[in-house]
Amino acid sequence: MLLGLAANRLHHHTEDAALFAFLRACEPGIRELQLGLHAVGRTHDAIVAAGLLQGYAPLVRYPYGRDGGLMKLVAEVVGMEGPGRTLDGAIYLIDPVDPSSIFPEALALKRQCVIHGKPFLSTVASARDWVEMERIxxxxxxxxQADGLHDYGAQTLALIAHDAMKAEMLAFADRHFDVLSRFSHRVATGTTGLRLNELAWNRGWPTDRYWVQRFHSGPLGGDAQIADLVLERRCHRVIFFEDPHVARQHETDIQLLERAVTTATYDAVCTTSPKVAQRWCEAARRREAGV
Structure with missing residues (x-):
């Protein structure tokens, strides 16, 4: 497997920065998986300076961001000819107040990951969770060390889907109802929440209890309400099935939620691809069963 790797300056300019916290926790897993990492210049240099991943050949240096390093990662998510020129996803540890996080190449990296069903890991928690998933x-x-990420009985899960993805979300929830029901609490935006509750009741969930707590619809502020839960560390995992092909009137609200997730980088896991969400559920079952 090959992943792109980048981190805004906040996440690598001190010894206890997020990039180093991720690598210290996951370096054994990265080596076990022989995970290839195409690291943008400054990120790569920070890893070397910190003495992490020493002698690890699959860590490859790419140009600085200003020289096109992040743009090259976008192209490789789409897929380029030549050996090792197609990435299976990207880790991009985002500082939500760094202007470079909204440069076109940064936005395109996420969009192409979503379009191609590949993981886009924008927080420490998401990256750690993904490495553990692939290990399983x-x-x-x-x-x-990853047990806390899988303590679903103490966590709140958010389930959000754009209009074109609502059927996909319902199918996903139906297929993995057992895993999703392990969470202590579930929340969702407007119509998605209504349909998820109907699904749960049809599956035998007690009709006097909601399976998910419904917030407003996205255009009326539901994304902002869930963003507040994330910021207060009261929502721990967000599964957000996005439609990248449709312009949304409430785009700023969607960006608000995404910024909240990256602000809570150590605590919030965010999944934007149905394919990755499916793989996570399968790993969650296997991890609990010990197989």
């Missing part, structure tokens, strides 16, 4: 699928034993 590779048949490796669970990492005790």
């Amino acid at each position: 699928h590779a048949g490796l034993p669970p990492d005790p």
Whole structure:
């Protein structure tokens, strides 16, 4: 597997920065998986200076962002001819107040990951969760350091889907109802929440209880309400099935939620691809069963 790797300056300019926290926690898993990392220049240099991933050949340096490094990662998510020129996803640790986080190449990196069903990992928690998920699928034993990410009984899950993705979200919830029901609390925006509750009741969930707590619809502020939960560390995992092909009137609200997730980088896991969400549910079952 190959991932692009980039981090805004906030996340690599001190010894305890987010990039280093991620690598210290996941370096054994990265080596076990032989995960290839195409790291944008300054991110790569910070890793080397910190003495992490020493002697690790699959860590490859790309140009600085100003020289097109992030643009090259976008092209490789889409897929380029030549060996090692197609990425399976990207880790981009975002500082939500860094202007470069809204440069066209930064936005395109996420958009192309969503379009191609590949992981876009914008927080420390998301990146750690993904590495553990792939370790489980590779048949490796669970990492005790990742137990907190899988303590679903103490977590709140948000389920959000744009109009074109609502049927996909309902199918996903139906297929993985057992895993999603392990969370202590579930929240959703307007119509998605209504349909998820109807699905749950049809599956035998007690009719006097809501399976999800409904907030406003996205255009009326539901994304902002869930963003507040994320900022207060009261929502721990967001599954957000986005339609990247349609202009949304409430685009700023969507961006607000995404910025909230990256602000809570150590605590919030965000999944934007149905394919990745499916793989996570399968890993969650296997991890609990110990297989």
